[in-house]
Amino acid sequence: MGRRREMAEVKRLLSLSRIVTLTGPGGVGKTRLALRVAAEVRRAYPDGVWLVELAELDNPKLLAQELVAALGIQSRSAERPDEVLIEHLAGKRTLVILDNCEHLLQACGMLVRTLLRSVPELHILATSLQPLGIFSEQSYVVPTLSLPANESEQSTATSDAVRLFTERAEAVLPGFTLTDRNREAVERICRRLDGLPLAIELAVVRLRALSVEQLLDRLDDRLRLLSMESSAVTSRHQTLRALLDWSYALCTEKERLLWARISVFTGSLDLEAAEEVCAGDGIDRAEIVKLVIGLVEKSVLIRDEGPGGVRFRLLETIRRYGRERLAVSGERSAIELEYRDYYRRLSRALKARLFGPEQMETLNRMRVEYPNLRTALEYCYAERAGLCIDMASDLLYHWVTSYHLGEGRDWLEQGLADSGVRVEIRARALAACGWLAIMQGDPESATKRLAESRALAEQFGLEQVLGYVAQYSGTVAMHAGDGETAVGFYRDALTHHRATQDPLGEVLALIRLSLAYSSLGDSERAVATAEEGMAICDAHGERWQKAYAMTALGFEVWRQGDPRRAASLARESLRTNRLLGDPLGMGISLEVLAWIAAGEEDYARAAELLGVLGNLWEATGARMPGYEYLAVHHEECVARTRRGLGDEAFRAAVERGTRLSEDDALDQALLERRPSPAAGPPPKAGGDRWAPLTRRETEIARLVARGMSNKEIAASLVIAQRTAEGHVEHILAKLGFTSRTQIAAWVAEHTSP
Template sequence: MAGHRLDRTRGLPAERSSFVGRRAELADVRRLLSGSRLVTLVGPGGVGKTRLAVRAGTELRRSFTDGVTLADLTAVADPARVGEHVARALDVRDVSGRWLPATVAEVVGDRQVLLVLDNCEHLQDACAVLVDTLLATCPGLRVLATSRVPLDVDGEAVLWVPPLGVPSRDRPAAGTPSEAVALLVQRATAAVPGLVLGPVDDAALADVCRRLDGLPLAIELAAVRLRTLTPAELAGRLDDRFGLLRRSGTAVPERHRTLQATMEWSAELLTEADRVLWRRASVFAGDVSLAAAEAVCADDVLPAPAVLDALDRLVAASLLEAVPGPGGRRFRMLETVRAYGRELLDAAGEAHAVRLRHAGWCARLVAAASAEFVGPGQVAAFDRLDAVHAELGAALDVYLAGHAERGLVMAADLWLYWAARGHLGEGRRRLQDLLAACPEPSRTRARGMVAAGFLALAATDPAAAVPLLTGARELGEACGAPSVVATATQYLGQAALFDGDLAAADRLLREAAARHAAADGRYEAFCWADVGVAALLAGRDADAAEAFGRSLALAERGDPWTRSHALWGLGLVRLTTGEPDEATALERSALGLMREVDDRSGTALCIEALSWAAAARQAWERAARLGGAAEAVWRSIPADLPAPLTRRREECTTAARRALGDRRWGALHREGAALDRTGAVTLALDERPTPAVPQAGAGAGPLTARQQEVARLVAEGLTDRQIAARLVISPRTAESHVEQILARLGVRSRAEIAAWTAARAAG
C-alpha cells in the first residue's frame, strides 16, 4: 500500500542497566515463540515482565528480518486508542480514514515482525481484539505480550514469570549468589558509588531478598535505600515496606515509583468481590486451599459459592499462584501482595473478625487431627498439621491477645504434634504464655499443664516437668478429669525414670496404665512401653520384654509412634541379652516408623541404639559414625540423650575409641556428626557405606531418574520453588528430592551437586 512502510530503526529501547539472571525464562520465550505466534508473559506487578520481554526481543532481532517493535500501553487509558498506539509503534500512519487495525494488517502483510505489546492488563479486551485481527491476516507476525492477566486469544501460549530465585533459609547457597541477591548487589553498587558489600552483609542481603519475594521492582527500590541504610538496617525496616520502598523521577512510570503504587494498580483492575477475597485471604500465613478460603473468607458480603470464581480471577490477575499440593490445588500469595492485602483488611475494618474466623478454622482442624494422634491415622494427622503450621502460630497469637482459653485448648490439642514434628521449643513457649493468661483452675488449665509437662520431658527437662505434672494431676482430680490424671501420672513415672528412681517409676507407670484402661484405652499401649523401659533399666529383662510385647499387642492396629517406641525398647532388651543382630533388626524397624512419624527424639534414640548394636558386633567404624550421627540429630532438636541411657553411650564410646584409636575414632565420629537428619537416617538404615561422588562416565550412579532430573535443575541454578514449578510438584517435594540427592551422593552443598552433574555430562 503506497505511503506505508515499516521502519526497522523504530525498535526496542536500549537497556539502561545490566540484565540479571532469567536464563531459563529466556529459553522458554524462545521455545514458545517457535511454536506459537502469541506468547504472553504473565506475572504480578514488578516481577520484571517488561525487562524480560525487551531482552528476549533484543536477542531475537536476527530471527525477524523486518524488525522487532515495542508498543508500550502503560499510558493508554482509552481502549479505543490501542490500535492507534500500536500503529504509531509500527510507524503506520493513518492517512486513509479506514479502520485502523485493517490498515496496520495491510502494512505488516507477510513481513517477519515481532511486536512486543507491553502492559496489556488494563486493556485486555481491546488488546485481544487487535491481536486476534493482526494474527489472522499477517502470517509473518508474532506477538510477545506482557500482562498481569492472559489475553485469552486462540493459540495464546502463556508463560508465568516467577520472581527471581532467593537463597534458601535452611541452606544458604555457597559460591554464586542467587539471582535476587545478584540484582540487589548490582543495583546498589550502581546507585551508591564506592559502596562495598562484603561477606558480613551476605545474611542481611539474603534476608532482604527473601522478604521481598525476589520481586525485581521491590529489590531495585530497596537498592536505592542502601545510600543511607546498611543492609542490616534495611532488613530491619521492611515491615514498613510500602513506606520505605519508593523512588522519584518523572522518567519512572507512576505505578512503579513506589511498591504501594504497583499494588494499587493491581487493585484497580479487580472487581469488588476480588478485592474482598484478596484482603481476607491475606490473613493466611501460607498457601491456602479452596476449602480454607471458603471457611474463613466467605460471609453475606462474599458468599461461599462466589469464592471459587474470585480465586480464579485473582490467579488470572497474577495476585495468587495456583500450585499443586497433596490434597489438591493450593493458592500462594507473595508476601508483598499479602502485606498490601492486610492494609486493605485493616482499612475495611474487618481485621479482627476475619482473624477470629481464621483462628476458629485452625482450632477445628487441630481438634480433628488430635483425635487421630493415637490411631492408625496418626501420620496423616501430623502431615495435615504440618501443611498449615504457619497458620497455627497466627491463630494462637490471635487467641492469646483476647481469647486465651480457646488458645490453651488448641495448644494442648497439639501436644503430640509439637514433639513429633520437631516444634518442642515453640510448643513450650506457646503453652507457657497461654497458661499464664489462664490462671483460674479448670479442666482446660489441667490439660494445658499436662501438655506442657510432657513437652518439658521430651526436651529432657524434668526439673520443669515435675511441677507442671504434679499440678496437673491435682487439678485433674479436683475437676473430675480422669484422662488428665492418668496422663499426668504416666509422665510423672517418666520423670522418675529420668531421675533414676526406678521403683517409683515402675509404680507410677503401672498405676497410669490401669487408669488409662479405665478412662481411655487408646493411651494404654504407650504407657506399657514406658513400663518396659523402667524394667529394662532395672535389669529385669524378662519383665521388660513382657511389657514391650504387651504394648505392641495393644498397638497392633494403633499408631506408629507407640509401635516404634515399643520396638526400640525391645531392641534394647535383645542387645542386653546378647543378641545384637536381632537388636539391629528391631531398631531398624523402629527407625523406619520413627521416620514415617518424623519423631526426631525417637530417631536419635534409634540411631544411638544402632551404634551400640554395631559396637556389640565389633563393627567399630560403623559404631563411631552412628554415634556422631546420633549426636547431630540430638543437636538439631535440640535435646540430649536421657540421663539413664548415658552410661550405655559411654561404654560404647570407650570400647570404640580403644579399638580404633583416638584419631581414627574422632575422624569417623565427626563424619557422622556432619550429617543432617536425613543423612543420619540413611546411614543408620543402610549397612553400605555412604556412596562417594561417582566419577565421570560412571553411568546413572546412585540417583533415580527423577533425582537425576532434579540434580540437572540444581546445576542450572534453580531454587527449590523454581524446580517445583518446572516439574509441577510441591516445593516441599522438591526440597525432599534435593535432601535425598545430598545424602545419596554424600555431599553437603548444591554446588557439589552441580559439580557431580557436570562431571557426568563431561563423561
Template sequence: MTRGQRIKGNVPVEATSFVGRRHELTYARGLLSETRLLSLIGAGGVGKTRVALRLASELGRAFGDGVWYVKLAGLHQPALLPHTVANALGLRDGAADWTLETLAPHLEGKTMLLVLDNCEHIVDACAELAQGLLAASPELRILATSRERLRVPGEFAVPIPPLSTPSTTDAESATGDLMHYEAIQLFVDRASARCPGIEIDGRNRNEVAQICRRLDGIPLAIELAADRVKTLSLHQIREKLASRLDLLTNGPRGVPPRQQTLRASLDWSYELCSEAEKDLWARLSVFAGEFELDAVEGVCQDDQMASADIVDVVEGLLDKSIVVREERDSRIRFRMLETIREYGHDRLVEAQQDAQMRRRHRDWYESLATHMAEHWIGSEQVDWLRRFRDEHANLRGALAYTLADQVDAEPALRIAAALAWYWHARGALSEGRHWLTQALAQTDKSSQARIDGLRVNAFLAILQGDADAADRSLSEALATPEVENWPQLMASLDMTSGLQALLVHRLDEASKYFAAALPTFRESGGVEGEIFTSMLDGMALAFRGDRDAAKDRFAKVLANSDQTGDLWFKSYTLLFLGVVHWMEGHLDTATDLARQALRGKVLFDDHTGLVLCLEALAFFASSSGDWKRTAIILGAADTIWGKTGTTVDNFADFKSLHDECEAQLAPKLPKAALATMRQQGSELPASQAIAYALGEHNEPGAEATGSSTMGFEPLTRREWQVAENVAEGRSNRQIANKLVISPRTVDGHIEHILSKLGFSTRTQIASWVAERQNHPGPRQEQ
C-alpha cells in the first residue's frame, strides 16, 4: 500500500451485543474533541477494549483517513511496536526498518484515530511512540487502553469502572426493575444467548443480583459466569462463586488467552507489577473491605518493605487499577475489588505468608481498638466512631481470625471489649456480645483481659435487659481472686453493677456501688470511669428525688467533660439534666438542654442516645399540652428503638415516664387521629424526626433546613453534591463524570444518603433536596 492512499480503517466487528456504558462513551467522545491523547484506564476484565472499539466505531466518520485498531496484547518486544502499528495501518514497505522516525512520516497530515489497545505491558514504549506521532501529525488522535496511564503530556485519562450493580437493598426488594443495572443487563443478555428464555422474575432476581454483586460488576467475570447457565442453576452459580477464580474459566474461542479465564486476566495484571507491587497486592488481601494508609503501613511493613516505601508502592497499585481510592469524611480510604483481593490472597497463600499477615492484621486492629478505648475521653470521639464504622469489616475479620485460630483468644477479648462504646452507639449490642461470648468460651485463665471481657459482656447484656447473663458475667468476674490486683478494673465492675441496679430502679443499691467506685477512679486518674460513674450517680439521685444533688453532680460532670473535650458523656448528661429541670417545672430550660443533647448524639449517630432524647422531648411536649407533637415524636421514637438493639422496657425510670406520657396522651386525641399521628412519626426519616424534635418545623413532612439553632447537617459536603445531582435527574455514571469520582464511589455515597435520611428511593432524595433548596441553611462538612 503506498503512502497517501486513503485508509478507512480496520476496526473489528463486534461479535456480541454492546451493553451499557452510555455515560462513559458520552464523556470520552466529548474529551476526544478536546484532547489528542485519551486513555481508557481500568482493571483487567473491566471492558476497556469494548468501550474503545465502540467509541472508535461511532467516531469513524469524523476521521477522513480512518480509524485504525492496533492490538498489542500479544506483543512482548517493545522494539517491535512501530512494526505492529505499521502492519495495522496496512503499510507494506518491505525495505523499511520500522521505528518512530520511519513511521511518523506516513502519518503526517492525516486526520486519523489510532487505537492502541492494551498498552500496560509495554507502557514506556507506547508513551514514547504516542508522544512522537502526535508531535509529527497535528491531526492525529490516539485512543489508548491500559491498566495504567501513559504519563504523556496532554494525556486525558478516563476511568472505566465496573458495571453498575444493584445495592443489597435493591436486590432484596420484592419490587423494582433491576434491568437498569448494567451488570444485570449483561448477565441476562449473555445467559439468554447461552440458554434462551432465561428471565429475571421474583424467584431468581436475588440470585442474579448477588451473582453480579459478588463479581464486582466486572464484565469479563459476568460473561464467564453467564456461560455456565447451561450446566448450573443460578443458585449453584452463586454458591460456587465462593471460589470464583476456579469457576470462571473456558471463555469463548478467538479471544486472547488472558481473557479466557478471570484468573488469566489477573495473571496478566500481576506480571505487569513490580516485585514490591506484587508483594503488597498479596499483603493487602488480608484487609476486608476498605482500609487506610496507616493500616497498610502498620500491617504490611517489614524488613523487605519499609514504611517509607509503602506510599510509593500504593501509588503504583493505584496507577495499575489494582487499588481504588475513595474519600470519606475528609479521609482517604482504599479498597480492592473482591476478585482482585481473592487473587492477591491466593498469592499470599502460595508465599506461605497468610497466617503471618493475618496475625499482623489482627495485632494492628487490636492496637487501634485498645488505643481508642484508652483515649476515649477527648475531642476525637466522633472521629473514632466514624473510623470504626468504616473499619467494621476489618474488625470482624480480626475477631474471626483470632477465634478460628484457637491458640490464644485474648486478643479477641481485648478487641471486643475495647469496642464497648462502638457496639453501644451502633446499636450492635448483640454482635458485641456474640464476639465476647465466643472469646470468653475459649479462655479460662484469670487475666485482666478476661475480667474486662466479662465486664463489657455484662454491660451490653444490661443494656439489653438480659439480667441473668449480666449476673453470670459479673459474678464470675468478681469471684476471680486476681481482680483485687487491678483497682480500676474492680471499680469498673462496681460501676457496672451500679448501672444494672440503676436501670431496674434499685436506686439505693446503685448509689452504693457508685460510691464505692468513684474514689478509686479519682485516685487512679481514671477520668472516663469518674465521668461515667458520676453521671450515673446523678441519674440515681434524680430518680430518687434528690434533684439538687443530682444537678450538682451533673454540673461537675459537664465541667469535667468541657475540660477534657468529652462530648459523649456530656450529651447524655445534658439530657438527664434536662429531665431534672422538667421535673422541677422548668419546661423551656429542659427542652433547650434536651435539644443540645440531641444535637450531640446526631454527631455520634448514637441510636440509644438519639431515642432517649426523643423520648424526653415527647415527655416535655406532653407537659406543654402539645399532644400532636407528643404523638409524632413518640412514633418516631418507636422506629429508632428498633435500631438500638434494646427497648425502652430496659430503662425502668424512662419506661415509667414513657407509660405516664402514653396515659396522658390517650384521652387527649381521638383514637384514629392518635394512631395516624403515631404512624406519621414512625414513618419519618431519621433526619426529619430529629429536625421536628428540635423544633425546626411545625409539621413533620418538612425537612431540616439548618436553622441557626441547629449545628449539624446529616450529609457530608460530598454527599450533598451527590444528592443535588440526583435531584437534577443525573444517573450515577453522569454524577461520577461531573464530580470526577468513580461510579462505585457514587454508589456508596447514595447508599449512605439513603441510610442517613431513612429513604429507599432516589425520588425521595430529590424531594428532600428540593425542600432544602427552598429553605436554605448552613451545610457543614462532617
C-alpha cells in the first residue's frame, strides 16, 4: 500500500540518528510504517529487531519491565529492569520499536535516554502522538495517505488512499471493483477522510449496507459540522472523532453499552469474560453473544482466533473512546470492580487447573490474559494489599514460566509491606516470594521470607504452606551443597503435601528429592523417587511436571552409565517443554543432552549445544535458575569438550550453536543422530538457494506452496496459529511479495528437480 517515500525518509533518518520518532494523529498508520521499515532494515541489525507494544501498559513504573519481557529476557536476578536491559543489550546492534509512547511520554524519554547513553549500538524507532523530547531525536510526521490532486482533476493513477479503500472494500464486499462510475465517489470519500487509514477502514465497513454514493452522502452530512468547530484541534483529529461518533451512533443502545463496558479490558477478552464482567444493569447475559456479533460486524470489535479459541479486542483508539463513554455513564467504578473480581476468580481457577490434562490450555490462558491480570492486580493493590498478594500468589507459576519473574516478586514485596494483611494470605505470599527470590539467585532474601512464612504457618496450623516452605527450603540447602539437609526438607514437604492431598506439591517434592538423592550417590532411591513422581503424573494426565521428572530420571540414568536411555528421556522432556513454551525446562533438558554428547565423545554436537545454551541462559538471565547446583556438570562438559576439539575448533562449534535460531536448535537437539557429513548441513539463510529465508521460514514456505492454510500449518508444526501467521508475513516481507501464490511460485523455482 504505497508509502515508498515515507519508508525511504524514515530509513534515511535512522542512518542519521539512533532515535527516530514517528508522530502523527491516531489512525494515521505510524505502527504499520514502523513495522514495514523494520522489515526492510532487519539485516542491518544482526542482533535482532524487537517490537515493544505499549498501548496496554498504563503504569509508567513498569515500562522497563515491559521491555525486558518484550525482548525475551527472562531475568532471574534482583537487578533493576533498566540495568538488566543495559546488560543484555551491551555490545549488540539492535533495533527496538517502541509503539504508542504518548501516554508514557516522560517515562519513555527517560528510559530511552538512559539506554542510548549506555548502549552505543542500540537504535530506537518510536511511535507517538508527539516527540519524546530527547536530544538528537529525529522526528518524522507521518502523513496521511496520498490523494488525487483535486476533485476537478481526473485521476491518472490510483492514489494510496484510494488503493487502501479498494483493497478493504474487496474484502468487505466480494466482487467490488473500482470503476469509472464509482471512482469519483471513492476519491471524494478518501478526501473527506483526509486519507486517514483507520478512518478509511472504518468507513469501508458501511459498504455492507450502503452503496458508495450513499456512504459519501452520509459521510458529508456527518462531517459538515466539523468545519465550524475550533481550529485548536487538527482537522484529522476532528475527522477521526466524528467517525468514531458516527460508529457509536450506528450501534444499538445495548451495543453502545457493551462497547463502553468492554473498554475496561486492557488486552483482549473471550466471550466468557464479556458475559461475566459486562452483563447486568441493562444487558442480560444471554444477549452478550448477539451484541458481540453486532460489534464485530460494525468493526468495533476485532475477532482473533488462536490455539486458545476465539478472542476479541478493541483497537486502542476505539478502546479509549469507549472508556470516555464509560466515564460519562457513571458506571466506571462498578465495571472496574466486576473486572477485578473476575480476574481474581480466574487466577484462582487457573491455579487449580495447573496440574492435569488442562495444563497447556491453562498456561496459554495465563499468557494471553497477562495484560488484564496486570491491570486487575493494580486495582487490587489500590484497594487493599491483601487482595493484591493473594492474587499474585495464585499467579506464581505464571511469573515463573513467563518473562515477568521480577514483576511477580515486586507485587508480592509491595503487598507484604502492609502489616494489615490476613495471616493465611501473608504466609502463602511470603512462601511464594521466597521461591521467586530463589529463582532470581537471591538465597539470603529467600531464607528470610521462608523463615517468616514458616513461623506464621506453624503458629496457625497452615499445613499446605508448611509443605511449600519445606520444599523451597530444600532447594536453598541444595544450593548450599548440603544434600542431607535438603533430603530432610523434601521428605517433610512430601508429608505435608500428602496430608493436604496436593498432587502438584507432591510431584514437585519428588522431583527435587530424586535430584537430592542423586547428589548423595543414592541411585536406587533417586530412580524410584523419579518414577514415583512420573506415575502420579500419569494418573492425573499431567505432562509438564512429568517432563521435569523425566529429566531427573534421565540425569540419574546418565550417571549410572546408560546414555542411550538418558538421551531418550531428555528428548521426550524437551519435546513437552517446547510445546509448553517453558524455557527453563528446555534448558535443563538441553544441558543433559550436552553432557551426554560430551561423554560419548561427540564433541562437535556437545559444543553446538553449549552454544545454544549460551543464548538460552542469557535470555533467561541466569544459568539453570533453581538448579544452579548442577552447574558443575556444565563446567565439566565445557572442559571435556574443549580438550576433545581443541580451542579453535571448540570456539567454532560453539559459535555455530549460537547462530542457530531457537527452532533450528531444538530441531537439531531432538534428532536421534546428527546429519551425516555426506548429507551436508541443513539449508541456512544466505549463500544458498533458499536465502534470505531461515530454516523455519523455508519449511513454512513449502507448506504454503502445498496450499495449507495458516491454521493447518500451525497444527502441522505444533505452533500457535498467530506464530504461523507471523512467519508468513515475514516471508512475504523478505521476498517483497503480496500473496501466497507468489510464495508458491518462488518455492517451485527454488526446488531442485
